[in-house]
Amino acid sequence: MTEDHRAFADSVARFFAEEFEPNRExxxxxxxIPRSFWEQAGELGVLGATIPEEYGGLGLSRHFDTVSYLEQTKAGDSGWGLSVHNIATHYILAFGTEDQKHRWLPKLATGEHIAAIAMTEPGTGSDLQAVKTTAIKDGNEYVINGSKxxxxxxxxADILVLVAKTDAKAKxxxxxxxxxxTADLDGYSVGRKLKKMGMKRNDTAxxxxxxxxxxxxxxxxxxxGQGFYQLMKQLPWERLLLGYMALGASQCAxxxxxxxxxxxxxxxxxxxDFQNTRFxxxxxxxKIELLSAFLDTCLDELEEGKLTPEKAAMAKWWGSQTQCEIVDECLQLHGGYGYMSEYLISELYAxxxxxxxxxxxxxxxxxxxxRSLDID
Ligand SMILES: Cc1cc2nc3c(=O)[nH]c(=O)nc-3n(C[C@H](O)[C@H](O)[C@H](O)COP(=O)(O)OP(=O)(O)OC[C@H]3O[C@@H](n4cnc5c(N)ncnc54)[C@H](O)[C@@H]3O)c2cc1C
Structure with missing residues (x-):
């Protein structure tokens, strides 16, 4: 971490201590999470750190976004949907026209707009080619039908990055x-806020x-027809940041x-003082040191445009697996108290x-x- 990263990390950590922690329960x-918290995060630069200045952001490298994810998870939170919001902004930044960037990015940087990514459907998650939601051209409009x-x-969410088929027959x-x-959009409705075993502060819907x-x-x-390509291009970053969230949560545990x-x-x-505890x-x-070193290598490669999808996949699976192992062992060391909601470790586990x-x-x-290994 450079001095600038450290200063940013300190201000994000303070933000979580002062504005998040008193409201956790x-x-x-x-x-x-209330909209006011998003707006405060916007003011601090957490939402627009990597958005260029011409679109209302700070124009910093992705190292600053990872600093935010680390501080959020080190503070014992993964419910606030910051990462999804930031991923959505990166889709617009990477593939949007100039008009689209000017229209949406400034509001996403301030928190005036909250973003979501709508890929998964009741009938399909892993197999994105099989999505059934359609967006069919009719004059100068698209007509959307389906569910997520x-x-x-x-x-x-005020803004959705929606995955849909513009050609229902093609894969x-x-x-x-x-x-x-989403504002005043006829035919659009938000269904149930889903009850979940964890991430309880998020309005998953x-x-x-x-x-x-x-x-x-x-x-x-x-x-x-560019959607699949656009998704594949952004996924390495999404997967790497999940690795960083695993790292912060493990450090917190x-x-x-x-x-x-x-x-x-x-x-x-x-x-x-028991030897088992010490071991x-x-x-x-x-494991935390190893994960941290691996992720930092991946992040440098990402910034240089060299991070391969398979290496990002390693960061995601191994990071989350390691997180689950660490959190499980840490809960065990709490004995029965680890199972009680008033102890943070139980939330980290869920x-x-x-x-x-x-x-x-x-x-x-x-x-x-x-697949990447199975090549002659
Ligand atoms: C809390 C939460 C938040 C989420 N947030 C979002 C969000 O913001 N936006 C969004 O679009 N989605 C979101 N998701 C959805 C998530 O991305 C999907 O649940 C995930 O991609 C898996 O899809 P699925 O649930 O349909 O499982 P399925 O695809 O039905 O998989 C079921 C099982 O089969 C396995 N499997 C499937 N295909 C293969 C294969 N080829 N080889 C081996 N095993 C396979 C899977 O690994 C899994 O174990 C969220 C999910 C949760 C729980």
Whole structure:
């Protein structure tokens, strides 16, 4: 980390301590993070760190985004949908026309608009070519029909990066991305806010489209059928940042566990003093160092345009697997208290599990890696 990264990390850490921590319980109960928190994050530069200045951001490198994800997860939160919001902005930045960038990025940088990415459907998740939602051209509009599920920030989103088929008969070549503004949109509805085992502060939701009409300028970029290519181009970054979230959450788990085992006594000594505890903590600290070093190599490669999809897949599966192992061992060291909601480790445990599922399941990640090995 450079001095600038450290200064940014300090201000994000302070932001979480002052603005998030006092509200943790209330927002968990509410099942969502209020818009005011997004706007405060926008003011601090957390939402627009990597958006160029001409579109209202700070024009910094992706190292600054990773700093934010690390500080968020080190503060023991993964419910706030910051990463999804930022990924959505990167789609517009990478593939949007000038008009689209000027129209949406400034509001995404300030938090005036909250973004979501709507890929998954009730009938398909891993197999994105099989999406059934359609966006069919009619004059100078697209007519959208279909439904999405498990959408992070779904209930609060003002902007959706929507995966739909502009050619229902074609497979990957029929997939396009549309940027949908949700305000006052006839035929659009947000269904249930889904009840989940973890990430309870996120308004993960179902979305439905019933003859929704959007202007043809909603198509991301200027050519239909580019959606699959656009998704594939952005996925390495999405997968790498999930690795960073795994790292921050693992660091948080180790920290709260160290605090606990130094205080807790059994058989007349501190739990910290049992050899098993010391070995488990040493193993966790080692895995954290290894993960951190691997992710930083990947991030440098990403900035140089050299990160391969298979290496990003390694960061995602191994990061989330390592996170789950560390959090599980750390919960065990808390004994029965680790299972109680008032101890942060129980939340970290529940939140960790989904990391192996979203962003492409870990099985799909291994498939991708294996494919790259299976070449003569
Ligand atoms: C809390 C949460 C938040 C989410 N947020 C979003 C979001 O913001 N936007 C969004 O679009 N989606 C989101 N998702 C959806 C998520 O990305 C999908 O759940 C995920 O991609 C898996 O899809 P699926 O649930 O349909 O599982 P399926 O694809 O049905 O998979 C079921 C099982 O089969 C395995 N499998 C499938 N294909 C293969 C294969 N080829 N080889 C080996 N095994 C295979 C999978 O690994 C898995 O174990 C979220 C999910 C959750 C739980």
């Amino acid at each position: 209330q927002w968990t109960e509410d099942g969502m 599920t498990f959408i992070t920030n779904g209930a609060s 990957s070549k029929g997939v396009s991305l549309l940027i949908v503004e 179902e979305l439905a489209f019933d003859d929704v009409r959007v202007p043809q300028t909603a198509l991301l970029g200027s050519e239909e 180790l920290k709260v566990t160290l605090e606990y085992v130094r205080e807790r006594k059994a058989f007349g000594k501190r739990v910290m 488990k903590l040493a193993e966790a600290a080692t 939140d960790a599990r989904v990391q192996k599922i979203y962003g492409g399941t870990n099985e799909i990640m291994k498939e991708l890696i294996a």
